[in-house]
Every structure is written in structure tokens, then in C-alpha cells.
Amino acid sequence: MERLWKLSSHTVEERKETMTREGMAVPHTVLCEKLISDGNLFEAAKKVQANGGAPGIDGMKASEAVKYIQANKEKIAGEIIARKYKPSPVKRVEIPKDNGKVRLLGIPTVRDRIVQQALVQVLTPVFEPTFSEHSYGYRPKRSAEDAVRLAQAYMAEGHEWVVDLDMSKFFDTVDHDILMGFVDRELEDKDLRRLIYVFLKAGVLVNGQKEKTPLGVPQGGPLSPLLANIYLTPFDKEMERRGRKFVRYADDIILFTKSEWAARRVLINTTRYLEKKLKLKVNGEKSSARPAKGSDFLGFTFQTTRGEEGERGRCVPKDGKKEKLKAELKELTKRNRGVSLERVIREVNQTMKGWLAYYARASLTRWLNRELLPWLRRRIRQYMWKLWKTAKNRKRQMRKAGVEEWRIQRFKSWSNRNWWAMAKAIHCLINNKLLVTYYKLDDFEARYGYWHQRRKAKDDELDAYEYLVRQFEEEQEMRLLADLGDSLCW
Numbered sequence: 001m002e003r004l005w006k007l008s009s010h011t012v013e014e015r016k017e018t019m020t021r022e023g024m025a026v027p028h029t030v031l032c033e034k035l036i037s038d039g040n041l042f043e044a045a046k047k048v049q050a051n052g053g054a055p056g057i058d059g060m061k062a063s064e065a066v067k068y069i070q071a072n073k074e075k076i077a078g079e080i081i082a083r084k085y086k087p088s089p090v091k092r093v094e095i096p097k098d099n100g101k102v103r104l105l106g107i108p109t110v111r112d113r114i115v116q117q118a119l120v121q122v123l124t125p126v127f128e129p130t131f132s133e134h135s136y137g138y139r140p141k142r143s144a145e146d147a148v149r150l151a152q153a154y155m156a157e158g159h160e161w162v163v164d165l166d167m168s169k170f171f172d173t174v175d176h177d178i179l180m181g182f183v184d185r186e187l188e189d190k191d192l193r194r195l196i197y198v199f200l201k202a203g204v205l206v207n208g209q210k211e212k213t214p215l216g217v218p219q220g221g222p223l224s225p226l227l228a229n230i231y232l233t234p235f236d237k238e239m240e241r242r243g244r245k246f247v248r249y250a251d252d253i254i255l256f257t258k259s260e261w262a263a264r265r266v267l268i269n270t271t272r273y274l275e276k277k278l279k280l281k282v283n284g285e286k287s288s289a290r291p292a293k294g295s296d297f298l299g300f301t302f303q304t305t306r307g308e309e310g311e312r313g314r315c316v317p318k319d320g321k322k323e324k325l326k327a328e329l330k331e332l333t334k335r336n337r338g339v340s341l342e343r344v345i346r347e348v349n350q351t352m353k354g355w356l357a358y359y360a361r362a363s364l365t366r367w368l369n370r371e372l373l374p375w376l377r378r379r380i381r382q383y384m385w386k387l388w389k390t391a392k393n394r395k396r397q398m399r400k401a402g403v404e405e406w407r408i409q410r411f412k413s414w415s416n417r418n419w420w421a422m423a424k425a426i427h428c429l430i431n432n433k434l435l436v437t438y439y440k441l442d443d444f445e446a447r448y449g450y451w452h453q454r455r456k457a458k459d460d461e462l463d464a465y466e467y468l469v470r471q472f473e474e475e476q477e478m479r480l481l482a483d484l485g486d487s488l489c490w
Contacts, residue, residue, distance in 0.1 A: 031192055044114050044115075045114050049066050068111065083194060085195065088112060091107040106204055106221065112202070116223040124226065131229055135229060135232070137225065138250060145361065156312050156313065160305050163255040164289075164296070165271070167251050182230050201213060235273065235274065236248060247297070266289070267287065301317070303315060332344060346440075348380070348441070352442060352444055360454075361455045373445065378427075380441065381424075401434060407429055
């Protein structure tokens with residue numbers, strides 16, 4: 001069958017007639033063909049379903065994504081090719097922030113999320129090679145962990161002053177014309193460019209009324225992170241051209257200098273670039289030039305810049321992160337919550353694993369062993385005591401867990417009067433080992449220790465690799481200079 005992209009000079013009406021005559025939608029560009037292919041759409045639907053999230057204005061749940069695309073893939077493909085696809089307005093959602101303010105999210109419909117995800121899967125190979133090596137947010141095989149590692153490496157090299165840039169409502173202030181100009185530079189496909197533009201102009205539904213979106217990319221859709229990286233890539237390239245040491249994770253930017261004077265100068269110059277060239281607003285109150293020691297980045301606070309022999313320094317979770325985790329665990333282990341013990345432990349494991357995986361680079365041993373984990377296990381024992389209710393049932397549950405009979409008989413108090421005190425008392429019956437082996441509570445000390453050592457080992461491997469790369473580049477440069485000298489002498 002002849003591909004429709006050969007008929008790209010035809011009008012929309014002629015293209016629609018051709019599609020009708022052929023009885024199926026065939027894309028007129030290679031990228032468009034990839035976009036609407038069954039494999040790409042189904043993969044997008046699976047990711048949308050796996051990610052979950054709140055419903056959009058149509059009320060459809062993310063769990064229905066695959067079922068929806070099975071029934072509607074031909075219709076969606078036809079609308080895209082005919083340039084008739086119109087996204088629905090996003091649903092405005094306010095998410096509370098730690099500082100008491102709110103973050104505005106825009107929740108697209110499941111249909112729009114599928115198309116956005118399909119678009120991201122096609123566009124990522126196009127734009128990924130253009131992105132900076134200093135950019136880590138929302139990119140394949142890159143993570144916040146890598147960004148923090150690079151920041152620590154810069155500090156270990158002697159860059160003990162940082163410029164912390166905070167942009168006010170970045171996602172809400174992206175200029176559409178500037179963004180589309182950057183898109184046009186790398187993307188020749190007019191249909192995909194149009195699709196990006198209509199998503200930008202989809203509008204937002206607030207209190208039942210549609211409002212236009214002259215600026216911004218709504219947080220909450222799969223397409224927004226990619227567009228954010230496209231928008232800030234010129235900034236990355238400009239910083240590289242000027243020889244700046246920096247790390248960027250989405251709109252979180254930190255630059256490194258060796259002196260206070262240099263840091264203050266960089267703060268002025270970078271602020272001017274972001275506001276004049278990209279029309280963004282830099283928050284002057286939160287942006288600052290400050291010592292690297294004590295600075296924050298991606299939820300970490302750097303307590304020292306260098307360890308022994310120039311190694312990376314010590315970092316800990318940012319103020320408030322430990323308290324936030326403890327509050328979440330407290331909510332999960334409320335003794336009157338009314339759910340099964342198995343569910344409580346499963347949710348605690350999930351929460352702790354995610355938190356420890358992210359903060360495994362930080363120094364947490366003392367805090368975990370002396371404060372958090374004893375408190376957490378006592379909370380779980382308190383939940384057990386309340387759940388089991390009677391002395392008879394408590395004894396039966398302990399026998400099932402394998403507690404020795406002599407320990408049960410020796411234990412005298414089976415009171416309901418003081419839950420917290422009893423939770424401490426029954427430690428002799430249900431010890432930490434039993435919580436792990438029988439009740440399936442994760443061994444958090446061992447998990448953190450393993451991940452922490454892996455982080456250090458990875459640092460050593462990468463440092464060795466980067467050293468060899470630098471050495472090779474220096475040798476190559478010396479050879480080129482020598483060859484140039486010989487040719488000039490000749």
C-alpha cells in the first residue's frame with residue numbers, strides 16, 4: 001500500500017478522502033506513522049495505566065487506559081492524521097507544599113495522557129541527543145541520584161560556593177512562542193509540532209469554566225517534563241559555553257564556583273539570562289550565592305564538601321524530610337486504623353523502601369538505629385496488641401509466630417490500659433528478628449547498609465572511569481599540539 005506521506009502536498013480534504021477510500025488511517029510522515037502505530041499506542045496506554053493518577057474532567061480512571069485504546073485506537077489515529085485531534089482542557093488540582101503554599105497541577109484525560117505518552121516515546125529519541133550532560137531530570141538512565149553525585153564531585157574538586165537558582169512557577173510561565181521555536185529547530189514534522197501546540201493551548205477547567213493557557217506547560221501530563229527540558233536546554237548550552245560547573249534537574253539548578261565573588265557574579269549573569277532570554281522569573285528571595293557547606297539540593301543537605309583525600313563529603317536529608325517520613329509512618333500505624341496487620345506491614349515496607357532507596361547516599365546509620373527504627377517497631381507492636389484485643393487471642397497469635405511457651409507463661413501482664421507501654425514490654429516476646437522472619441517486616445538496617453555501600457562503590461567506579469577519560473583526552477590534546485608544532489616547524 002502506498003504511504004500517505006508521499007501525498008503531503010495534498011489538502012486536508014483530499015487526505016481525508018484518501019483515508020476514507022482506503023478504509024484505514026495511514027500516516028503521511030515517518031514520525032507520525034510511529035506515533036499512531038499499534039505498538040506505540042498500546043505501550044503508551046500500559047504506561048498510563050501503570051502510573052495511575054487522578055481522573056481528568058471526563059472521570060475516566062487510569063486503570064481503563066488499555067481497554068480504552070483497544071476500542072478507540074483507529075479513531076484517535078484518524079483524528080491525528082486528519083489534524084482534527086483536539087485535547088480536552090486539563091483538570092486543575094491544588095497540591096499542598098511543605099511551605100504551606102500549593103502547587104498547581106493539570107490532570108489531562110486518560111485519552112490525552114495516552115496520546116501525550118505516545119508522543120513522548122516518539123520525540124525522546126529526537127531530542128535526547130540534543131540535551132546537556134549536566135541535565136538529569138526526566139531522562140532515560142538518569143536520576144536524582146546521579147545529579148547529587150555530580151554535585152558532590154564538584155564540591156570535592158574545591159568548588160565550595162554555590163549559586164542556588166529558584167524559578168517562580170516555572171511550569172506555569174513557559175513562553176509558548178519561545179518553546180515552539182526550540183521545537184522547530186529539531187523537529188521537522190509539522191503534524192507532531194501541531195500536536196504539541198494544541199496540547200499547550202488546551203486550556204484548563206477551573207470551577208466548571210474553561211480558561212485559556214497563554215503561558216505554561218501544565219504539570220501532571222507525560223509531555224510536560226520533556227517540554228521543560230527542551231525549554232531549558234539553551235540555558236544548559238550557554239552555561240557550558242561559559243565553562244560553568246552546574247547540575248540541573250528539571251527546574252532545580254545549582255551552579256558551583258570557587259569563590260564568593262565568582263558566585264555573586266554568576267548569580268547576576270544567570271538571572272539576567274533566564275529573565276531576558278527565556279522570559280522566566282527568578283525568585284530573588286530564594287535564589288542566592290552561598291557556601292556549598294549547608295546548601296540544599298534535591299532534598300539533600302551537604303554537611304561537608306570534602307571527605308578524606310578529596311573524597312565526596314557527607315550529606316543528610318534536608319530539614320523536614322525525616323519528620324515528614326515519621327508523620328507518614330505514624331499515619332500508617334495508627335492503632336485504630338482498622339486494617340489487617342499484613343496490610344500495615346506491606347505499606348510500611350513500601351514507604352520505607354522508597355525513602356531509603358532515594359536517601360541511601362545520605363549518612364543515616366545513627367538516626368535509623370537509635371531513633372526511627374526502634375520507634376517504628378514499637379508502633380507496629382502497639383498495633384498488634386490493639387488488634388489482637390484479648391489475652392487469649394494474643395497468646396494464640398504468639399504461639400503461631402513460634403514464641404516459646406515458657407516465654408508466654410512467664411509474661412504476666414496482658415493489660416489493655418497502656419498501649420504504648422505494652423508495646424515496649426512485649427519486645428521480649430516479639431523481637432526484631434521475629435518481626436522480620438515471621439511478620440515480613442523488612443530488615444531496614446541491612447537494606448540501607450547494602451544500598452549505601454553500593455552508592456560508594458558506584459562512585460569509585462565512575463571516578464576511575466572519568467579519570468581515565470580525562471587522561472585520554474589530555475593525551476589526545478597533547479598529541480594534537482605536538483603534531484601542530486611539528487607541522488609549523490616544517
